[in-house]
Amino acid sequence: MASTIGSRTFGVAYPLLALAQTxxxxxxxxxxxALAVPMLVFYIPGGLLVDRVSARTIMLVTESGRWLTVVAVLLSMPGGGPSLPWLMVAAAFEGTLWVLYTLAETALLPSLVRPTMMWRAMAKSESVGHLASLVGRPLSGYLFGAGRYIPFALNAVLFVVSWLFFFALRRVPERPDAEPPLLRDLSAGFRALMDQPFLRGSILVTTFTNLMVNALIMIFVAGSAGMPSLAIGLVLAASGVGGMLGSVVAFFREPPREVLMIHGWTWVVALALAAVGAGVHAGPPFFAMAFFATGFAGAFSNVAIRSAEAENIDRRTLARVVGVSRLASHGALCLASPLGGLLVTGLGVTGGAIVLSVTMATAMALAHPGAKVRAVLLPRLPETRIDGEEPVQEELSLRGDKPPRRFGHVMR
Structure with missing residues (x-):
């Protein structure tokens, strides 16, 4: 939690510091x-590294590196603050270490949680991410207004807290097997992903829907001139609120096997709401409902996908598979801003929202002509028996009244 809040505050603090300095x-x-580009560059090589080195070690090293980076920025403050090139280097280093940290966290979690509790642990992790976004971003802006050094000082403390938490975890055996050659090791991650129809389909669905909703966000922001800043913030915060509630529901209710189909049709309804709101010139409440719905469904789907990754992928290749998935997702985020900007420039807010709505509805309609097409584009969540030993550590296990349905076979 501490580390995640830190990453969210940096997304605001580094740009604000650059603006204040220049x-x-x-x-x-x-x-x-500079903060975002490592997410495009390092997810694939980062996954390869995490699968070859102890995840615990990587998390400790990355938190230490992030602490040193933020301390270096703090030490430059009395002398007038860091120059723009130095600030960009620090932001890029922070982004790179965050990529490695998240991949290592994903790889370590299956060894800390009983398989029967995996989806609940993923729901808890998902809710932490949404809570950190809701708290971290506005908190960073507020603290920066009180003093530009305060967000960085807070993060220095948070990284120490996060680092100390690792010593409360018992060590578990990691990757005793001999390491294969590097190129073959890299291809193994792609092969493992291709062998899982649900995970393969989830990348297609979530990449496309991420592109749609983030382009919609850009359309809303571009058309928000004259709106009070509080109103803009509340509309954009609806996604985080929906994500929080979606992850809470996922904690108590296991995702259905048709989770990807539900995910896609939720986007159809949400984008239609936004288009209607733009058309009747009552955009803010309709956009807020759209963002809430996509946040809710997105969190629910993320729990199912992350659980399926942890339970169906060999732990020795898990970080590589997750790296491919995250790369596709963040690639869509990078394309969304220019796409939304082009739509607003050429068609206006109403026209852009309608284009996104029609595109999403058409895509979902094309995914339904037959069972074979649906099996490829909208595969069902696997349901197979448990086969494998349970991890030795249970600290992150969460109690429930009955054991949940399994998502898939646990590979040894």
């Missing part, structure tokens, strides 16, 4: 770009 919005954009 007075240039372009500099703020460069700082944000």
């Amino acid at each position: 007075g240039s919005p372009a500099a703020a954009g460069l700082a944000g770009f």
Whole structure:
């Protein structure tokens, strides 16, 4: 939780510091770009590294590196603050270490949680991410207004807290097998993903829907001129609120096998709501409902997908598989902003929202002509028996009244 809040605050703090240091919005954009670009560059090689090195060690090293980076930024404050090139280097380093941390966290979690409790643990992790976004981003802006060094000082403390938490975890055996050659090791991750129809389909569905909803966010922001900043913030926060509630529901109710189909049709309804709102010039409440719905369904789907990854993929290749999935997702985020901007420029807010709505509805209609097509584009969540030893550690297990249905076969 501490580390996740830190990452969310940096998404605001680095661009704000660049803006304060230079007075240039372009500099703020460069700082944000430096923070985000490692997500496009390092997920694949990061997954390869995490699968070859102890996940626990990587998490400890990355938290230490992030602490050193933020301390270096703090130490430059009395002398006028870091220059823009140094700030971009620090932001890029933070982004790279965050990628490695999240991949290592994903790889470590199956060894800490009983298989019967995996989906509940994933729901808890998902809710932490949404809560950190809701708290971290506005908190960072507020603290920066009180003093530009305060968000960085807070993160220095949070990283120490996160680092100390690792010593409460018992060590578990990790990857005793001999390491294969690097190229074959990399291809093994792709092969493992291709062998899982549900995970393969989930990448297609979530990449496309991420592109749609983030383009919609850009359309809303571009058309929000004249709106009070509080109203804009509340509309955008609806996604985080929906994500929080979706992850809470996922904690108590196991995802249905048709989770990807439900995910897609939720997007159809949500984008239609936004298009209607834009058309009748009552955009904010309709956009808020759309963002809430996609946040709710997205969190619910993420729990199912992350659980399926942890339970169906060999732990020795898990980080590589997750790296491919995250790369596709963040690639869609990078394309969404220019797509939304082009739609607003050419068609206006109403026209852009209608295009996204029609595109999403058409895509879902094309995915339903027959069982074979649905099996490829909208595969069902696997349901097979448990086969494998349970992990030795249970600290993150969460109690329930009955054991949940299994998502899939646990590979040894």
